[in-house]
Amino acid sequence: MTSTHAKQLLALSIGAALAWLAPAQGAAPSEPATTSATPAGVARGCPEVTVEEAPPSVEGGCVAELPPRPVRLTVLSMYGPVPFETCLVQLALHVSPAGEVWMPTFGADEEGRRQGACGDIEPCRWTGGDEPIYMAPFDPWRGTIERAGGRDVAVLDTCFDTCLGRFEGKLRIGLVRKGGRWRASAAPGSVGESGLRLEGSWPISWER
Amino acid sequence: MEIGRRLAALLLVAAAASAGCGEQDEDQRTAVRDAFADLSGALARDDLASACVSMTPAAANHIGSLAHGSPRGCERDLRRLFRLTRRTDPASRRRLRLVRLTVDGDTAKVLAANGEGWTAALPFVRVEGEWKANRLFAVTGPPVNH
Numbered sequence: 001m002t003s004t005h006a007k008q009l010l011a012l013s014i015g016a017a018l019a020w021l022a023p024a025q026g027a028a029p030s031e032p033a034t035t036s037a038t039p040a041g042v043a044r045g046c047p048e049v050t051v052e053e054a055p056p057s058v059e060g061g062c063v064a065e066l067p068p069r070p071v072r073l074t075v076l077s078m079y080g081p082v083p084f085e086t087c088l089v090q091l092a093l094h095v096s097p098a099g100e101v102w103m104p105t106f107g108a109d110e111e112g113r114r115q116g117a118c119g120d121i122e123p124c125r126w127t128g129g130d131e132p133i134y135m136a137p138f139d140p141w142r143g144t145i146e147r148a149g150g151r152d153v154a155v156l157d158t159c160f161d162t163c164l165g166r167f168e169g170k171l172r173i174g175l176v177r178k179g180g181r182w183r184a185s186a187a188p189g190s191v192g193e194s195g196l197r198l199e200g201s202w203p204i205s206w207e208r
Numbered sequence: 209m210e211i212g213r214r215l216a217a218l219l220l221v222a223a224a225a226s227a228g229c230g231e232q233d234e235d236q237r238t239a240v241r242d243a244f245a246d247l248s249g250a251l252a253r254d255d256l257a258s259a260c261v262s263m264t265p266a267a268a269n270h271i272g273s274l275a276h277g278s279p280r281g282c283e284r285d286l287r288r289l290f291r292l293t294r295r296t297d298p299a300s301r302r303r304l305r306l307v308r309l310t311v312d313g314d315t316a317k318v319l320a321a322n323g324e325g326w327t328a329a330l331p332f333v334r335v336e337g338e339w340k341a342n343r344l345f346a347v348t349g350p351p352v353n354h
Contacts, residue, residue, distance in 0.1 A: 075328075075345055076304075076320075076322060076326050076327070076328040076346075077328065077344045077345045078247060078248060078251060078304065078320070078330055078341060078344040078345075079251050079289070079290075079344055080251075080304070080322065081322065081326070082292075082345075117275070130348070131348075132348070163274065163275050163276060164274055164275075164345055164347060165270065165343070165345055165347025165348070166347050166348050167346070167347060168348060188326075190326065190327070193319060193327055193328060193329040193346060194328065194329070194346045194347070195326075195327070195328025195329075195345060195346040197326065
């Protein structure tokens, strides 16, 4: 065998190795198409956000207040979709000019009172690792504003501690302006690959 | 010339070793796929005894602990879960489809989807050589009791 042959054999072997690896790479979790980390429309011109760690607090930015609205929560299990509860969910988003977003408020009540399964939903913080960080009081969820499909989407690292267990992952909440009015929508918004799904929408009142 | 022969021999040995590992990995992937199919099939036809065999004790305990309950035996706890989920449309209980599988030693994650493309990453573990579901839900911890 000449050294040229050896090089060819080596190149073929590397090629085969890469081809063998390719399916594993293709199996990685896929993100929705056409997303961009560029600060999006809702972030433009927003004031800076001030975040305090202890005690946790978020001030400033463009503030989107999402009043209590019914949100249906369902979990996909090995058994199929399992209805969890329909809860009145209240949210607030603080958007920085750089397109960062914080959610310092998450309330899930049933008809104004914390009862039933709705009262069993406690927000925790997920940072992408194996274990969530428990917050007491609730530490804000963090994320970014992204562009997806021509609209702004708040993408937040979320964690829900429930009587079924902990569900963690990225939650996408669409922010849409139509006829001069803003609406936020999680329809349906799945919490990463946890199987937890939120379906609901809210009118937004902005403080900019 | 001699270097070329040695390199070729080395590559052949490496290729053989890789093929062996690949076969071993593929065997495990097939075993997880089978375990997933066994459990989803058993749940779809309400064959509780078979479903319980396809789960770890941790998964069975988790089912018993759901919604502030206490474990009282796998089949009984599964029946209670089914009652809790009686609002579920029976048509939606069709078997989930396996869309992605990752195996890491004795643990595996099955990304399962229903007909709408709704997904959940379900954990499996290998116990004494057999793959079993470690949860019916894609949760990372036990249920809380507030």
